[in-house]
Amino acid sequence: MIGLYDIAQRELAKDLIFEVEGESVILSIKGVMLATIGSTQYSFSFVEVSENEFVIVIQLRGYAIYVGIESDEGLDEDVYVDLFRELIIQLLPAIELLLQRADRMNYREKRKADIILDDGMSAEMKEFFYRTLSRHMKNLPIYDQTEVA
Structure with missing residues (x-):
């Protein structure tokens, strides 16, 4: 597990600067969670946590990687x-490093999910991460369906 924490801290605990509509926007990675999932398909999704916080969920190779981001x-x-x-x-390069390390340590056989980075997450972000962690640990659906599909 230490290797996963080290990679998350070294490769993901950082601020990224993007130009959005002609202005610089700073996006700070505040949290990362790694979870095992049943699907090996590639997909990604987005969850808005607050006005300036969101989580990108990247699913690939039997893992879901949750990256909590705060915008300035x-x-x-x-x-x-x-x-x-x-x-x-x-x-993706940092996520690939994480997944290589997870595979080397047989993460899928040993663990269901772990928060591997908390770099000053807000209360709302922590609530999202810990609620999602709990759902993974209990094998519950991650998202509640509130409307008929």
């Missing part, structure tokens, strides 16, 4: 697609 200002929804594309490009 609120972002308009119309910039999300381009910003998330750039974020994923920036994050």
Whole structure:
């Protein structure tokens, strides 16, 4: 487990600067959680936690990686697609290092989920991470379906 914490701290605990609509926006990675999942498909999703905080969830190779990010200002929804594309490009090398380390330590056989970085998460972000961690540990659905699909 120490290796995962080290990689998260070294590779992900940082501020990223992006240009959004002609202005610089600082995105700070505040939290990272690694969880095992049943699917090996690749996908990603986005969860808005507060006005200036969100979580990107990247699923690949039987893992879900939750990356909690804080923006120095609120972002308009119309910039999300381009910003998330750039974020994923920036994050994938570090995520690949995490997954290689997780595979070497047989994480899938030993663990269900762990928060591997808490770099000053807000109360709202912590609540999201710990609620999601608990759902993974109990094998519960991560998202509640509130409407008929």
